[in-house]
Amino acid sequence: MSEICPDFSTAAMKRPHPCYENPDPKSQLKPNTTCTLKYIKMRPDGIPANYPYLTPKVPGLYANKGVHEHLPVPFFEFRGPGAPPPDLGAPGDVYIDLTPAAHVLYARAEEQWCAWPGPAAALDDLLGHPHFVDCTGARYLWVHPRDGVEWVCVRTVMRRQQALRAAGILTAARLIGDYLRNEATPVKRSPAKRPRIFSKESDAESEAELSDAFYPSKRARIRASGNSASAKSTVSARRPKRPSPDRQLEDELADGELQELRTQKRGLMTAVEERAAGGRAGRAAAIIQMLKKEYTGSCNPAPIPTADEARQRLPDLRCRVDEGLSHVFLRVHSVSRS
The missing domain is CATH 1.10.287 (Helix Hairpins)
Structure with a gap:
């Protein structure tokens, strides 16, 4: 029974997510297509009441001292050469075209696959999650060069677009290629930190945890935003201390x-x-x-x-x-x- 729907009649109308009903989907048209289960970290109040699937808790996932403040919304990440097969995927699933030097990212809408326009597109042209569009927890398709394909909030989109423009990275193929290369050569992490394979939530804590290794956020924000206060503080921090x-x-x-x-x-x-x-x-x-x-x-x-x-x-x-x-x-x- 869903944690966000106290109305038992409403909860009874929902069904399990297709990712849970069929954990290993196969395509008859492209049988070599692979899939990986991923999650979107959502607040309970960000999930609309008309969301058609149950949102059960996952043991050990998003739990803070036994309290689940966020709920996992699953989706599949498919991979294969060429365009995605039409007999595969549910709304919210994603697909990566592995064609060398011509990578394309797709998202499954209600009836068909749609290509991601890239990081330079306007917000109205980006692909939104079909179940989280007109709500407080709206999610948009994005690619992180280390964490991979994600459904992120609008604040994360705007912040990353600003950093990528400053870095001169404006194509989807470039971001997808970086993600695939980084995945092939994983970075050594501290054993105390859990590998971050899940999407980010929309609260301030998740924004602070976003990677600064690829996105030149510190320099790009100062240059792009023209924040004189931040620039002065950065310059003053680099000046040598005056003697007494x-x-x-x-x-x-x-x-x-x-x-x-x-x-x-x-x-x-x-x-x-x-x-x-x-x-x-x-x-x-x-x-x-x-x-x-x-x-x-x-x-x-x-x-x-x-x-x-x-x-x-x-x-x-x-x-x-x-x-x-x-x-x-x-x-x-x-x-x-x-």
């Missing part, structure tokens, strides 16, 4: 002292160089004066000899000049070494 006034004063004093020390160092280096240059110049001048005195003392002026006298005195003069030059060379060498 005491720390700033210490840094300024340290910079001033360092500059003063550098100036003193340059002055000392200049003085040392000037003294060294002056010392070298003084020593050179002293050596020159000494050589002049010695040369002058050894070469006293004398009367100019005649030609005959010069010829006689020339060998002796040459010896004296050689001795004088040798003496000067030795003196210069000894002074330079000292």
Whole structure:
């Protein structure tokens, strides 16, 4: 008996869901079509009174400390190459065309299969669940690259459309292909977390739990919505922390002292160089004066000899000049070494 219908006569008119009546449906036209049972997480007050099926609780599903605040609405996810066969599916079931590079998603309406127009379509053009259209718990077909095909609320649709536009992902084939690739290479999860294979509910808790791994929600929301407050808070959070006034004063004093020390160092280096240059110049001048005195003392002026006298005195003069030059060379060498 349904939890949402206290009227026993109304509950008696409902029947079990086709997913429970036939848990392993087969197609005569495409026998290789596979199926997986999935659920929509619905609040009891979001299920309309004219919903034709019973909504029994599933043990261990959507239970919070033994209290079932949500009810599971089942649907099948079929897969196969090409379009879905007409002899398969009930209202609310979905079908994925596995044709490479041309994936298409379908949803079963009351009488036929309809193709999903993609994430860029307007809300009026999206496929709504045939049993949850004109009600508070309206659900629309969507594809999540990790959680797969879902029936989600309008708030989730709008949030994901905004993020996908910012990311430049606007085709259904791209989303479906990402989902199939991610499913083929599952991501390792913590053992404490249960694998999320069910659709999301419309309350605020489910909105906070939606994946941020694919949808660039944090950046996209700031760029697309133009929320200046959020942008300022994000930028301010990335700025380095300013130092305290005491720390700033210490840094300024340290910079001033360092500059003063550098100036003193340059002055000392200049003085040392000037003294060294002056010392070298003084020593050179002293050596020159000494050589002049010695040369002058050894070469006293004398009367100019005649030609005959010069010829006689020339060998002796040459010896004296050689001795004088040798003496000067030795003196210069000894002074330079000292």
